[in-house]
Amino acid sequence: MPPLPSSGPLAGLTVLDLTWVLSGPYAAMTLADLGADVIKVERPPYGDIARTTGPFLRAEGTAADGSPLEESVYFFSINRGKRSIALDLRTERGKAIFRRLVRHVDVLIENFTPGTMDRLGLGYAALRELNPRLVYCAISGFGQTGPDAHLPALDIIVQGMGGIMSITGEPGRPPVRVGTSIGNIAAGLYAAIGILAALRHRDATGEGQFVDISMLDCQLAILENAFTRYFATGERPGPLGTRHPASTPFQAFPTADGWIVVALAFGAENQWQLLCGILGVVELIDDERFETSGKRTANHAQLEPILSAAFQRRTTAEWLAELRAAGIPCGPVNGIPEAAALPQAAAREMFLDVHHPKGMVLRVVNTPVKLSATPGGVKGPPPTVGQDTRAVLRELGGLSDDEIAELLTSGIALETEPRTAPAIPH
Numbered sequence: 479m480p481p482l483p484s485s486g487p488l489a490g491l492t493v494l495d496l497t498w499v500l501s502g503p504y505a506a507m508t509l510a511d512l513g514a515d516v517i518k519v520e521r522p523p524y525g526d527i528a529r530t531t532g533p534f535l536r537a538e539g540t541a542a543d544g545s546p547l548e549e550s551v552y553f554f555s556i557n558r559g560k561r562s563i564a565l566d567l568r569t570e571r572g573k574a575i576f577r578r579l580v581r582h583v584d585v586l587i588e589n590f591t592p593g594t595m596d597r598l599g600l601g602y603a604a605l606r607e608l609n610p611r612l613v614y615c616a617i618s619g620f621g622q623t624g625p626d627a628h629l630p631a632l633d634i635i636v637q638g639m640g641g642i643m644s645i646t647g648e649p650g651r652p653p654v655r656v657g658t659s660i661g662n663i664a665a666g667l668y669a670a671i672g673i674l675a676a677l678r679h680r681d682a683t684g685e686g687q688f689v690d691i692s693m694l695d696c697q698l699a700i701l702e703n704a705f706t707r708y709f710a711t712g713e714r715p716g717p718l719g720t721r722h723p724a725s726t727p728f729q730a731f732p733t734a735d736g737w738i739v740v741a742l743a744f745g746a747e748n749q750w751q752l753l754c755g756i757l758g759v760v761e762l763i764d765d766e767r768f769e770t771s772g773k774r775t776a777n778h779a780q781l782e783p784i785l786s787a788a789f790q791r792r793t794t795a796e797w798l799a800e801l802r803a804a805g806i807p808c809g810p811v812n813g814i815p816e817a818a819a820l821p822q823a824a825a826r827e828m829f830l831d832v833h834h835p836k837g838m839v840l841r842v843v844n845t846p847v848k849l850s851a852t853p854g855g856v857k858g859p860p861p862t863v864g865q866d867t868r869a870v871l872r873e874l875g876g877l878s879d880d881e882i883a884e885l886l887t888s889g890i891a892l893e894t895e896p897r898t899a900p901a902i903p904h
Contacts, residue, residue: 486513486854493585498526502589503556504666510559511845512854522564522892525863528553537837547836559857564864564892572890578875589617602688612686613676621692633661640697647717664696726774731789737811752804757788834859864892
């Protein structure tokens, strides 16, 4: 089976994706959306444990072995558009085949606990001898160095350790986990950035390199100015609800039928005057407690009840119409269903239906990277475990049909029914 139809700036690049669950698969999916041929390397017979995570999409009928036709929504959403090879790397024969594949790829991504690949004899030092141009990316909880490098980590662990939970939520309330797995997602995005930077260096020098991504490092990096404010002032940042620490008003307010977010631009005091006029609280314009953003922030406890009461006099839609007409930055506080129905998202083609060969359809989020000359996008459904084993062993490993048959018979490799659905148009 040939590679999936590819478009995008990374077309022609081949990635071995040894990752599982979220951070690594998200990084590899980002590369796949940009055109790379991503080959997911899975352990037979079950593959990535994320395949067992619900909820599940189900189709009518049963598979050849009588099992239900189902697919994990979790796995589907972050492994779409990849190929899959099932190869047992615990066996010497499996390792030997893997080394043959490594000679012909551009990138390898793994997110095992540090030392796992070295113990298999497949760490970066060993693989770069086979392929000096290889960009090897390792994602882990705490990186490859430091006193905590050996510790396992899941998303909430790094959210807690990195400080983001301490500044999320309402004052005086318990710490709150961010509503998405931002520990994993941030690591996946930084991994993609690091890989692209390493590929740029390789194009210039011919040399690959090791990309070391720590989930904790990434959490520290995305905390905007919380750390620099702490280093500068010595004051401990805390949760502010929807507020901004340095600009006011810059938060969500209740309306007659929901919530609205208003965020005045930094330094645009004319917007404050316009807002007061629209809200019918013109007396605040000349109140010296609120004449600048800094003063409004310092006196927020006195200001917020006044603004909240004013916003509750009308509906969200009514306020949006008037505030937008005046050029004041604002927006609704949407739930996921409302965000999914946004005309702006539809115009940007941010959601599309992906058809799976088993008969189910899942609407997924498209790539947000819009390129004028080399656009990418979702290439198709996720693979079944090992559906591309035969093709990959032939293309990259150079194995004969007899050699492949022997591997499949021995259980070192696994092949499942290949993809039959057409690629999804972008």
